[in-house]
Every structure is written in structure tokens, then in C-alpha cells.
Amino acid sequence: MTEPTGSTELEDQGLPLTALAVAAGRAVETSRADPLVADPYASALVVAARSHLDLPTVWPAEPSEAPPLQQPLLLACIYIGMRTRFIDDFLRSDHATMQTVVLGAGLDTRAYRLTWPAGAMVIEIDSANVLDFKAHVLSRLSAEPACELVSLPADLSLPWREALLAAGFEPAQPTTWVLEGLLPYLDSAAQHAVLGEVAALSAPGSRTVIERAVPLPKTDDIEAKLREFSEQTGLPMSELLARADPPDPVELLEAAGWHCSSHSVEELCSSYGRVLSLDPSVGRTAAEQPGPQNQGQDQSRGGFVTAWLS
Template identity: 80%
Template sequence: MTEQGRSTELEDQGLPLTALAVAAGRAVETSRADQLVADPFASALVVAARSHLDLPTVWPAQPAEAPPLQQPLLLASIYIGMRTRFIDDFLQSAPATTQTVVLGAGLDTRAFRLPWPEGARVIEVDSANVLEFKAHVLSRLSAEPRCELITLAADLSLPWREGLLAGGFDPAQPTTWVLEGLLPYLDAAAQHAVLNEVAVLSAPGSRAVIERAVALPKTDGIEAKLREFSEQTGLPMSELLARADPQDPIELLEAAGWRCTGHTVEELCSTYGRVLSLAAPDAAAPVAAGPGVPGPDLTRSGGPAPEQQPTPDQSRGGFVTAWMP
């Protein structure tokens, strides 16, 4: 079951806390002097939700001295900033497509803040309450999309193809697919189903950027880490993240004829000049942020035993970029 289908006990203003935490991460990144992303709407979205969590929206002068409950979220904002910039760069690179589909769009604002080419159409897919809240807040800000924007309410753990086709998606056109922070909330079967639909619905010339899901076998070590992080931050990751050892998207897409490239989080750190740490550069070893949304690092000391760890290219998930010839 995805975060879209969780009970309202896990939500503020009817919103998944993880969606708010990711928006807060973008707000923090935007506030940095060395920002990788400028999202002028992220902070307003967080404020409008009136969350019971103390979500940071500004990068502090001394991040290592921030309140203990905010430190994991500040740490995660470093990852979110790199993730957002990586996907932004992909979307603005050639060869662009007229049609873009964002699966599990959450409070993403790319339709409003990126320079889209003339005639571009963006289709955002997520739960109705998330899409309606975002539209309401952005309307109050007098924000206008910089492309044709179509929103589709759907639970991506259930069949969604017919709704996409009815909503204006054209399977005869090349499509750019964005899967950001989605797969970790789906079990292995649902991940496979989503990626299979992407492959089936893609015309030649389509492309995709996909955030991998970390393999999360159900072990005592992983369960303890998830519970600890959930208790520390108030984000119920122990209840939200699916326990799954999913097939790598590269394997599935290459079998369908796609050409794929994997990108590790370490590669992003090198590209964007970031370190996943709140410590000063000469301080002790950093504490790492997890993938998808703010989460615990399951692969450093205190995590699962070495024989239970994911392979290096999947230790924090990483990303896949793919192209359909």
C-alpha cells in the first residue's frame, strides 16, 4: 500500500507527512547560499499545511547545532536538494519530449518553476487530496503553470492506465516519465507493475528518470533503524516504507528494449559538490540521509549485518535514466 492509501492518522491537513517533509527539504535547499534548487513555492506549501511536526524550511547558520529533532530532516534536505537538481537537469536536457508524466507527483512544483518549451504538457498523478491542496495553495499565490498542466487523481498501487489515457495522455507520443520518491512505498509486485506500465505506454523516443527503491528485507536491524528514525522525527517511516527486495528498474526496462544508465548517490555528491553530513568538512564521519524522503541510513554502522546489506549501487537506491530507441 502506498502513502496515498494510508490512514489520516499519518497526515496533516489530509496530506502525507512525507510529502510535506520533501517540500520542506526543497525549502531548506532554496534558502542556502549555495542553493542547487530555487523553489519559491516550497515554504508556502509547508506553512499552509500547518503540520504538527516542526519541519525546518531554512538552512541554519550552524546546522550541526540545530535541535535534535530537526537534524535528520536538515540532513535529508541535502539529499533532496541533489535529487531535485538531478531530475531538473534531466528534464531540461535533450532530447526533450512534449509530454511528461510525473508519477507520485506529491507537492512537486516543476510545472510552475521550470522553463518548459512551447506546447509542453505535464501530467501529474497522485492522490486527490494532495493535488487539490497544492492547486489551492498555488492559486492563492497567483502562481501559473509554465506549461499545459493536467492532474490525475489515482492510487499508483492500483491499476491507473485507463485513467491516464482518459486524462489526455497520448501513448503515440514520446513521453518523459518521472518517478521520484515513489517506488519505496510500493511492494515489489507493485513496483514491477508500475515500471511495466511505463514500458508498455512508451512510444519510441520516450525517456525516464527513476529513483530506485532500496532493498528492505524484513530484518531486526532494519526494523530497529526504521523505528528509531520514526520516533526521532515523527515521520512514520516504519509504517510507510514497503518491505521489499525489488527488481532493479534497469533489468526490467532493458528487457523491454530500453537503454539505461545507473547513477549512484555518491555520483550526485561529486557532481553537485555536496556531502551527506551536517558536520564541518574536517569533523567526524557524517551521518547519512536515506533515499526517497528523509530516512535512516541502513548501510552504515549500526545497520544490518554486511551479508544483509544492499549492493553498493543500491545502498541508497540511486537513480536510473533510460531511453527508448
């Protein structure tokens, strides 16, 4: 998860708050008794950032009794855990490609913690400060990537094709594209541009996993909710989330010949046995049942798109 250049940042490390919060989410998920994700580096990245925010890195014994300021973050950690696992599963599925491009990589550590085919190359694109910080912390941990890792500093709200080609990307070869937590932080025009480049640079055999952006109309109710979340967590969501009508990735990719599937957050809850709630009385089986707690999930999250180019 990342932010475009110019967003609110941590003063001490120059890191986007959202990228750090997502790393905290992976740390929390890793600490659970029934983790969906095993990220041995996430907690160290959060600690090394020395954030002024009180970000959780461990799942508490009684989540509903956590301090009020941490409860929204813990709730977000449930979603981050499912999102991370869903994309991990996609990358580990059949039809892997030898080159993968992660757009808005943030503090993601898949290049280190997943198993990659021999000779695989992963290109991570994000701002230089994010990529440099991550590389520095992982180097101190003596962590080694399990693939050829290329870190490409670039602002994804601006043209980035030439930089990608110069970094060794081969447009004639099939590519796996990962767009996790990126589109919601770009305006509509930039989202169109990114999705257009994915389509234009993909050879047959390519695939992609995309987290959708959610259209947020500029209403008093939405503004109030965003301000409340920002005040509770310290994350500048009211400044970051795009309110313009986002393009539909399915519509754009299918027009370019891709075959697409949509996946709701409710589907992830059912698949991974999670409920977006800190209430211990809400059992896991609730994720499989239609009800108010699940009917509202897709209103606040856009779900995911997976797509393949024959």
C-alpha cells in the first residue's frame, strides 16, 4: 500500500503512514494463533520506522478490549491479513510468470518471504524513500530475496513506462502485475493511465491481481466518517482517498482482450474464515452467512479483480 508523492509523511523517516500501517497489519496477522500470513519482517519494519503513531504489531488476547484508538487499526488488520493472503495465493497459483511487477510495493516483502521459480525477476515500483528504507532494514536483518529483485523508484501518478523498460522489463514476456492498495490513492485519470499501461505492456500469458478503488462521493456523511477515522488512527485518509469516479478495471481490461474475475470482500471472509469485527460474539460462520455485517463490507471495500491475457 502506498501513496502518491506529496502525501502526508512521517517526519522522521519520510515514510507514507499508510505503507507503515499496512506493514503493521501484516505483523499483527503473523502474530495470530491462526495466521493467514507469515511475514517475519513486518514487525521489524514498523519498529525501525519509529512512528509517532501507536501502531499495533501483535493481535491482542481480547481485541474488543483494546484501547479505543487501536480498535480501528485492528479492524483494518483483519482486512489486510485477508488481502495479503489472497494476493499471496494468486502469486503461488499455477501459470506463474518469470517477471512480476509490483506497482506501489510499499513495505511489502513478498520478494523475500515467498518461493519464486528459479530465474524469476520481481520489479518493485514505489518512491525512493520507501524502497531505500525497506532495503536498509532487511539488509540489517540479513534477509535475502528469493528472486532477482529490482527496486525502481518512480511516481506512479506520472509516466513510468520508460523507467520500467530501462530497469530490464521485457514487454514481450508474460508478466504478473500486482496492484495492491494503489488505485485508491490515485485520482481517476491516474488510475486510467496505470491500467492502460498494464494492458499495453502485457504479452499473452500475462496476469494481474488488482484491488479495486471505491468511489467516495464528496458528501457531508462521507467527509465526517473520513475525518473520524483520521482522528482515531492518525492516518490522513480524508486527504488521500480518491473521491472521483474510479474506472472499472474489468471494463478496461476486457476491452483489451483480458479475461476477468471479480472477488468480493465477503468472498475472502468466507474463504479465509474471517469476520470484519472485533466482537467476539460474532463467530466465524458469520462470514459465510448473509447478514448486516457482511452486506456492508463491499460498501466500504471495493473487492478485487484477477485477470488473464490469453
